[in-house]
Amino acid sequence: MSNDNPINNLKIEFTGSGSEYFRIWITNMFLILVTLGLYWPWAKARRLRYFWGNTVVNGDPLGFHGDPKQMFKGWVLVAVLIGLYNFASNFSETAGAVAFLVLAALWPALWRSSMNFRMNNTSWRGLRFRFAGSLGDAYKAHLPLVLLLPLPFMLGYWGPQEMENPGAMEMALPFIGIVLLSIALMPWLIWCMKVYQHRNYAIGSLQSDFRASLASFYLVAIKPFFLAAFVLISVGLFIANSFAEAKAGMPSQLLMFLPVALILAWLLFLLGIGPWLTTRMQNLVWTKTGSLVQIESGSLKIRFVSQLSFRSMFLLSLKNGFLMVITLGFYWPFAKIATARLRLEAVHIRSNTELDTLLAMLNKGPEETAGDAAGDFFGLDVGL
Amino acid sequence: MENSLPSSPTRLPVRYFDGQSSRPYEVDAWFEGGQLHLHSADIDRLVLVKRVQWPERTTHGPRLALLPDGGSLQTADSFAWDSWVQSARADSIVVRLQQSWRGVFLSVILLMALATMAYLWGLPWAAREIAQRIPDSIESQAGDVVLRQVQGFTQPSKLPEQEQLAIELAWRKVLTAHTLAQQAKGVAVRPTRLLIRDSSIGPNALALPGGVIILTDDMVRLVRNDAQVVSGVLAHELGHVQKRHGMQMLVQISVLGLVASAVWGDYSGVLAAVPLWVGHAHYSRTAEREADAYSADVLHDAGVAPAVMVTLFERLQLFKQCGRSVLEPQAVRSGSNCKKDKEEPDGDDNGMWDLGFSSHPSDESRIAFFRGSPNVQAK
Numbered sequence: 001m002s003n004d005n006p007i008n009n010l011k012i013e014f015t016g017s018g019s020e021y022f023r024i025w026i027t028n029m030f031l032i033l034v035t036l037g038l039y040w041p042w043a044k045a046r047r048l049r050y051f052w053g054n055t056v057v058n059g060d061p062l063g064f065h066g067d068p069k070q071m072f073k074g075w076v077l078v079a080v081l082i083g084l085y086n087f088a089s090n091f092s093e094t095a096g097a098v099a100f101l102v103l104a105a106l107w108p109a110l111w112r113s114s115m116n117f118r119m120n121n122t123s124w125r126g127l128r129f130r131f132a133g134s135l136g137d138a139y140k141a142h143l144p145l146v147l148l149l150p151l152p153f154m155l156g157y158w159g160p161q162e163m164e165n166p167g168a169m170e171m172a173l174p175f176i177g178i179v180l181l182s183i184a185l186m187p188w189l190i191w192c193m194k195v196y197q198h199r200n201y202a203i204g205s206l207q208s209d210f211r212a213s214l215a216s217f218y219l220v221a222i223k224p225f226f227l228a229a230f231v232l233i234s235v236g237l238f239i240a241n242s243f244a245e246a247k248a249g250m251p252s253q254l255l256m257f258l259p260v261a262l263i264l265a266w267l268l269f270l271l272g273i274g275p276w277l278t279t280r281m282q283n284l285v286w287t288k289t290g291s292l293v294q295i296e297s298g299s300l301k302i303r304f305v306s307q308l309s310f311r312s313m314f315l316l317s318l319k320n321g322f323l324m325v326i327t328l329g330f331y332w333p334f335a336k337i338a339t340a341r342l343r344l345e346a347v348h349i350r351s352n353t354e355l356d357t358l359l360a361m362l363n364k365g366p367e368e369t370a371g372d373a374a375g376d377f378f379g380l381d382v383g384l
Numbered sequence: 385m386e387n388s389l390p391s392s393p394t395r396l397p398v399r400y401f402d403g404q405s406s407r408p409y410e411v412d413a414w415f416e417g418g419q420l421h422l423h424s425a426d427i428d429r430l431v432l433v434k435r436v437q438w439p440e441r442t443t444h445g446p447r448l449a450l451l452p453d454g455g456s457l458q459t460a461d462s463f464a465w466d467s468w469v470q471s472a473r474a475d476s477i478v479v480r481l482q483q484s485w486r487g488v489f490l491s492v493i494l495l496m497a498l499a500t501m502a503y504l505w506g507l508p509w510a511a512r513e514i515a516q517r518i519p520d521s522i523e524s525q526a527g528d529v530v531l532r533q534v535q536g537f538t539q540p541s542k543l544p545e546q547e548q549l550a551i552e553l554a555w556r557k558v559l560t561a562h563t564l565a566q567q568a569k570g571v572a573v574r575p576t577r578l579l580i581r582d583s584s585i586g587p588n589a590l591a592l593p594g595g596v597i598i599l600t601d602d603m604v605r606l607v608r609n610d611a612q613v614v615s616g617v618l619a620h621e622l623g624h625v626q627k628r629h630g631m632q633m634l635v636q637i638s639v640l641g642l643v644a645s646a647v648w649g650d651y652s653g654v655l656a657a658v659p660l661w662v663g664h665a666h667y668s669r670t671a672e673r674e675a676d677a678y679s680a681d682v683l684h685d686a687g688v689a690p691a692v693m694v695t696l697f698e699r700l701q702l703f704k705q706c707g708r709s710v711l712e713p714q715a716v717r718s719g720s721n722c723k724k725d726k727e728e729p730d731g732d733d734n735g736m737w738d739l740g741f742s743s744h745p746s747d748e749s750r751i752a753f754f755r756g757s758p759n760v761q762a763k
Contacts, residue, residue, distance in 0.1 A: 016444055020443050020444055023483070023488045024442075026482075026488055026492055027478060027482040027487070027488060028482075029491075029495060031478065033498055033499065033502070034498070049439070050442065053442075053445040054445040061445065063450070063456065065437065092525060092529060123456065125401055125408065126401020126402065126406070126408075126456045126458075127401070127403065127405075127406055128403075128454070324651065324655070329648050332647075332648060335651065360406070362406045363405045364405070
């Protein structure tokens with residue numbers, strides 16, 4: 001691909017253990033229940049500290065320094081927003097729509113804020129990361145969503161309930177149309193968001209760049225798209241057909257098979273398409289993330305390389321799914337650790353320079369120190 | 385672990401990062417007089433022990449302590465670190481819990497016990513209390529939204545005028561008797577409004593938030609205009625209104641959904657919906673039983689034997705077997721005309737299904753309730 005001479009590979013290892021994380025998970029779940037949820041931010045900080053601390057890059061662990069009290073503020077903010085939205089939408093359609101629009105308008109800012117928080121509170125070898133993304137760009141990254149937003153409202157106005165006696169096709173078409181359009185716009189949306197995230201990770205004088213093209217995202221999406229479209233159209237027609245028959249007064253035999261069809265479709269997504277997309281996306285997104293800096297001795301290149309295999313991801317999701325069901329969900333912490341190990345250890349960092357040169361690039365510049373306080377104030381952790 | 389005397393505290397070799405450069409310093413660290421000492425050829429620092437953000441003890445993973453100025457201490461030798469730190473500060477209770485299998489076992493037991501109690505009693509109690517405190521104006525606003533939706537899929541009643549009138553009169557009589565009986569006990573009956581509507585949803589009655597009760601034409605046809613049975617059905621719906629089941633269910637389901645998605649949501653939203661589904665059915669069956677009991681009380685107040693309700697369930701069984709033919713005026717008097725395709729297992733009457741997922745108690749148990757209702761025996 002390029003004529004770098006990779007002389008330095010930094011290995012990523014994950015040392016977390018399922019049984020230990022199970023103990024942390026269950027104890028914290030208990031505390032969350034006893035405190036009626038108020039303990040959530042403390043539990044989350046502990047979880048992140050465990051995952052970060054067990055992610056070892058070239059022999060040194062990542063540090064997570066998030067202050068649970070700060071995370072508590074974000075937790076309260078999100079709880080209030082979602083509570084208000086639920087409240088409003090239960091009592092009036094207009095209030096619900098307004099609340100939804102307010103939430104949607106705030107969302108990109110909250111999203112950026114939580115990335116700020118994550119990066120500012122992550123360290124490696126004693127050095128904090130930064131998130132350099134601007135507020136304006138956070139909104140631009142959500143542009144594809146603006147196109148999708150009015151669709152449900154449009155369906156409300158021109159939808160099938162206006163018609164006297166909607167047939168199967170009339171019932172299903174707007175629904176299928178919206179689903180297909182959402183799926184068609186999805187790679188663009190994810191690409192915009194990844195561009196924003198992966199161009200703005202920074203530490204010292206390094207800032208990441210992201211070179212994956214929009215086309216490459218669509219290439220990843222094309223196979224699952226056709227499969228999903230096929231499944232969704234079949235199921236959609238199936239539902240519409242059953243409805244039409246039931247309306248005419250015929251006890252529909254098809255309705256008996258509907259749950260089976262839905263469960264099969266769901267399994268296909270959970271165990272097949274899901275892991276496939278995770279694998280392809282991780283490999284694409286991380287392998288295209290890197291940095292190129294001009295230094296005295298030439299150009300310094302550094303990038304991630306992700307070589308996750310679908311086979312191992314698929315087998316793991318089968319195993320996790322099976323054990324999740326037979327343990328009624330108690331396997332979850334083990335599944336999480338196993339997935340983190342597989343995904344993290346598939347990645348390494350490749351650079352064309354000596355480690356010492358690279359490490360020197362990470363050192364804090366004098367201009368950075370001023371930014372720290374601002375980061376602390378605006379950085380709210382909102383991701384639930 | 386060596387035996388340390390107060391005069392010579394244990395020194396631990398650790399890596400110190402100053403937070404400005406990626407270069408580590410190999411330093412010796414020890415505790416003395418509530419302070420953490422760091423010492424090497426280039427470094428000599430004192431930090432108050434309580435101002436350090438100490439890592440929690442885990443079996444796996446290195447140790448990383450954060451100093452107040454952004455510097456940090458790291459070591460991969462967690463075992464040595466833990467015994468060294470123990471001389472200055474004790475583990476928190478949470479760490480002790482999660483690091484002992486006995487503590488974890490205790491957590492699991494307590495968690496399951498608490499979750500079960502919260503599910504069976506705590507949440508229904510809290511939801512009932514909250515529902516009681518939601519102002520009527522808000523509830524009726526929510527009711528208006530639902531009413532508009534209901535009016536979308538129903539049409540004005542097609543029953544003859546005098547049949548509608550007869551039902552309304554009979555219901556008013558029962559309601560008045562019940563209201564008076566309640567007044568004597570100092571309890572106010574919430575105002576309700578009856579709407580008779582024609583709909584393809586079949587024989588049914590619904591209580592909307594805010595006190596609107598919808599009765600479908602098919603329900604009246606099903607019980608062949610028996611005003612007593614219709615009053616029993618309406619009294620059941622009045623029970624939902626009086627106990628504010630709609631709002632209570634809303635609170636219960638919101639909380640349950642929040643908990644389920646917090647615990648399993650990031651694995652699979654569908655899996656997280658399973659507890660929600662089961663919980664909804666469970667709470668709904670409880671509400672139905674309460675409404676049945678309320679209905680029996682109302683009928684008793686009006687001097688009607690609650691056992692008249694048995695007719696309803698028998699007719700409903702017939703409807704399930706024979707379909708809409710039961711609703712026609714000149715229709716079958718018993719089930720004999722309609723072939724019983726009942727032999728094949730029917731999803732709704734499956735015992736296991738009822739146990740977990742059905743939103744109503746089984747017809748058999750409801751018939752048994754109305755037959756054996758204590759009010760009947762009191763007569």
